[in-house]
Amino acid sequence: MFTFQLQHTDPKSAARAGQIETAHGSIQTPIFMPVGTLGTVKGVHQRELESDIKAQIILGNTYHLYLRPGLEILEQAGGLHGFNGWKRPMLTDSGGYQVYSLSAQRKINEEGVTFRSHIDGSSHTFTPERAIDIQRIIGADIIMAFDECPPYPCDYEYAKNSMELTHRWLDRCVKRMAETGGKYGYEQTLFPIVQGSTYPDLRRKSAETIAAAGQPGNAIGGLSVGEPAEDMYETTDQVCGILPKDKPRYLMGVGTPENILECIALGVDMFDCVLPTRNARHGMLYTSEGIINIKNAKWKDDFSAVDANNPCYASQQYSKAYLRHLMHTKELLGPQIASLHNLSFYLWLVGEARRHIIAGDFASWKEEMVKRVQRRL
RNA sequence: GGGGGUGCGCCGGAGUUGGAGAGCCGGGCCAGACUGUAAAUCUGGUGACUUUGUCUGAAUAGGUUCGAAUCCUAUCACCCCCA
Numbered sequence: 001m002f003t004f005q006l007q008h009t010d011p012k013s014a015a016r017a018g019q020i021e022t023a024h025g026s027i028q029t030p031i032f033m034p035v036g037t038l039g040t041v042k043g044v045h046q047r048e049l050e051s052d053i054k055a056q057i058i059l060g061n062t063y064h065l066y067l068r069p070g071l072e073i074l075e076q077a078g079g080l081h082g083f084n085g086w087k088r089p090m091l092t093d094s095g096g097y098q099v100y101s102l103s104a105q106r107k108i109n110e111e112g113v114t115f116r117s118h119i120d121g122s123s124h125t126f127t128p129e130r131a132i133d134i135q136r137i138i139g140a141d142i143i144m145a146f147d148e149c150p151p152y153p154c155d156y157e158y159a160k161n162s163m164e165l166t167h168r169w170l171d172r173c174v175k176r177m178a179e180t181g182g183k184y185g186y187e188q189t190l191f192p193i194v195q196g197s198t199y200p201d202l203r204r205k206s207a208e209t210i211a212a213a214g215q216p217g218n219a220i221g222g223l224s225v226g227e228p229a230e231d232m233y234e235t236t237d238q239v240c241g242i243l244p245k246d247k248p249r250y251l252m253g254v255g256t257p258e259n260i261l262e263c264i265a266l267g268v269d270m271f272d273c274v275l276p277t278r279n280a281r282h283g284m285l286y287t288s289e290g291i292i293n294i295k296n297a298k299w300k301d302d303f304s305a306v307d308a309n310n311p312c313y314a315s316q317q318y319s320k321a322y323l324r325h326l327m328h329t330k331e332l333l334g335p336q337i338a339s340l341h342n343l344s345f346y347l348w349l350v351g352e353a354r355r356h357i358i359a360g361d362f363a364s365w366k367e368e369m370v371k372r373v374q375r376r377l
Numbered sequence: 378g379g380g381g382g383u384g385c386g387c388c389g390g391a392g393u394u395g396g397a398g399a400g401c402c403g404g405g406c407c408a409g410a411c412u413g414u415a416a417a418u419c420u421g422g423u424g425a426c427u428u429u430g431u432c433u434g435a436a437u438a439g440g441u442u443c444g445a446a447u448c449c450u451a452u453c454a455c456c457c458c459c460a
Binding site: 033035036037038042043059061064091093094096097098100101102105117118119144147149193219221222223224225226232250251252253254255256259271272273274275277278279281282284293295296297327328330332334335 | 406407408409410411412413414415416417418419
């Protein structure tokens with residue numbers, strides 16, 4: 001049974017600490033969820049996810065997993081948990097983000113979205129019902145409603161029509177959820193998604209509609225698609241003010257460490273983002289002292305730990321000079337160490353946020369931390 | 378010791394039948410970007426300087442020519458063959 005318990009509320013901000021229960025275990029919020037699009041968090045072993053990074057929940061992606069390995073294999077394996085062996089909670093995105101990211105090769109109509117596969121060009125239609133059915137087969141604990149993530153900038157008419165379409169699709173997702181059940185003997189929970197671009201009246205309407213759907217948790221989509229950070233914060237603030245307090249709020253696709261800290265302060269409980277893993281593979285490290293481009297020449301003879309303040313094994317064990325060497329020589333271990341480090345930093349960051357919310361000094365800690373994490377070293 | 382061949386960018390290629398070069402393609406190097414992952418990807422820079430441009434530059438030194446990376450001479454380096 002999916003539950004959310006609100007444990008503490010920060011006196012000086014809207015930040016909250018809570019706990020989610022799922023069939024695969026509990027999640028302490030606020031939380032960051034590493035992205036594992038293809039059923040793997042790129043470059044990271046699950047043992048590292050558990051013991052070094054302390055990930056409590058990871059993501060998978062409906063669109064990508066549907067294409068490969070495909071539903072037949074996933075069903076035979078007993079869902080994605082059975083396939084990749086991850087024992088803890090999982091969440092799947094519905095493919096809604098691919099409506100945005102693969103916009104050059106898809107067509108939207110009332111019924112759904114037809115994608116041209118980025119792998120072989122074949123044609124595949126996702127409807128809200130289909131997105132639910134596929135996510136039932138993947139077997140994630142939390143499954144996302146099928147939505148359209150509109151681009152930024154986006155004119156008012158487009159944003160309004162898109163939002164209304166997403167709302168109609170939500171009704172179909174909810175209906176399909178009610179008609180079906182978990183394939184593997186445990187419950188799956190649907191999160192609907194607020195849209196409306198950066199238009200306050202649309203966001204209000206959408207947040208009210210999503211709240212009224214009465215699902216156990218709610219998500220905010222359509223942000224971190226290129227809009228100024230201030231717009232992201234204003235929209236998140238507004239929407240959090242409307243979404244119910246007693247249910248978790250998931251801000252999709254966000255973000256940088258400072259984005260996450262600011263949005264925790266606005267009342268967000270769950271985050272996911274590809275930045276810590278993608279940027280790690282590209283040599284960008286997030287540390288307690290600021291941002292490092294480990295490929296830069298200035299680290300070539302710096303034998304200090306990647307991040308002495310990060311208790312993660314990889315951050316302590318390897319020096320900046322060595323990690324730079326690995327990245328420069330394109331050794332596979334380089335991106336692995338960097339990914340391990342960045343994710344452990346993200347999980348450390350949200351863990352600290354939670355600790356300070358409970359201790360009652362979150363607001364002042366956050367102000368100090370925001371300054372530190374965005375420094376360029 | 379004799380004969381033949383090749384020399385331009387940090388490296389490797391392409392190009393050259395006397396006619397526009399700071400200049401093609403890779404790599405390296407130096408930076409930058411990345412936000413519900415078509416991303417171990419992409420973009421820019423990489424002779425010098427007083428930078429809307431100017432100067433130097435095809436192994437080195439000369440020569441022929443209106444004009445030379447291209448032809449000639451010498452020297453140097455490397456490669457191949459013969460002894």
